[in-house]
Amino acid sequence: xxxxxxxxxxxxxxxxxxxxxNDAASAVILVHGRGQTPEIMFDLVVGRFPExxxxxxxxxxxxxxxxxxxxxxxxxxNEPWLGRALDCLAMLSDELANAGVxxxxxxxxxxxxxxxxxxxYVWRSGRRYRALVAFTGGLIGPDGMRRxxxxxQLAGLPVLLSSxxxxxxxxxxxxxxxxxxxxxxxxxxxxxxxxxxxxxxLDSEIAAAHALLSATDYVR
Numbered sequence: 297x298x299x300x301x302x303x304x305x306x307x308x309x310x311x312x313x314x315x316x317x318n319d320a321a322s323a324v325i326l327v328h329g330r331g332q333t334p335e336i337m338f339d340l341v342v343g344r345f346p347e348x349x350x351x352x353x354x355x356x357x358x359x360x361x362x363x364x365x366x367x368x369x370x371x372x373x374n375e376p377w378l379g380r381a382l383d384c385l386a387m388l389s390d391e392l393a394n395a396g397v398x399x400x401x402x403x404x405x406x407x408x409x410x411x412x413x414x415x416x417y418v419w420r421s422g423r424r425y426r427a428l429v430a431f432t433g434g435l436i437g438p439d440g441m442r443r444x445x446x447x448x449q450l451a452g453l454p455v456l457l458s459s460x461x462x463x464x465x466x467x468x469x470x471x472x473x474x475x476x477x478x479x480x481x482x483x484x485x486x487x488x489x490x491x492x493x494x495x496x497x498l499d500s501e502i503a504a505a506h507a508l509l510s511a512t513d514y515v516r
């Protein structure tokens with residue numbers, strides 16, 4: 297069985313935006329939300345982001361969704377798709393490392409379902425990336441789920457969790473809880489809660505992400 301047959305999220309190669317990988321200071325794994333595409337993420341994020349010598353790699357979910365149920369559903373309700381989605385990010389991250397972009401120069405960034413996936417991937421990997429940026433998302437799983445703390449490699453990890461207080465899909469309480477989990481694991485967490493409703497990314501949130509990355513070191 298090929299990787300694509302085992303994991304349909306690998307059917308399409310990631311879209312590439314921004315600075316060519318060989319010339320980039322860092323690489324961003326940019327993960328779209330439910331019902332979205334990498335092209336939409338270009339409009340939502342890449343096209344609004346100040347130039348920062350970033351290579352953007354945006355994977356594509358099968359049928360534009362990484363997993364079927366809400367991110368606060370029991371974990372088993374989203375399997376095997378959640379596991380496949382996490383494997384997709386892991387493979388892309390490893391490919392970047394093998395191409396000369398170390399994990400410490402990689403950024404995980406996503407919106408909505410993609411933000412949740414990035415949070416969960418970084419948490420489970422316990423790996424010290426350059427940064428985690430989650431626009432409207434948090435750790436995956438039901439309320440009250442016990443979370444074993446990842447390795448201390450998360451110590452010092454820059455994390456931005458940015459969300460709207462009245463978002464209809466992502467409870468602000470989960471975003472706050474996720475911030476507390478990452479802080480307890482030693483990450484440097486910036487929690488940015490905007491008094492707004494609906495579902496999107498404001499210019500101020502893009503600016504906060506740019507400021508976070510501008511303040512972090514990278515290794516190349």
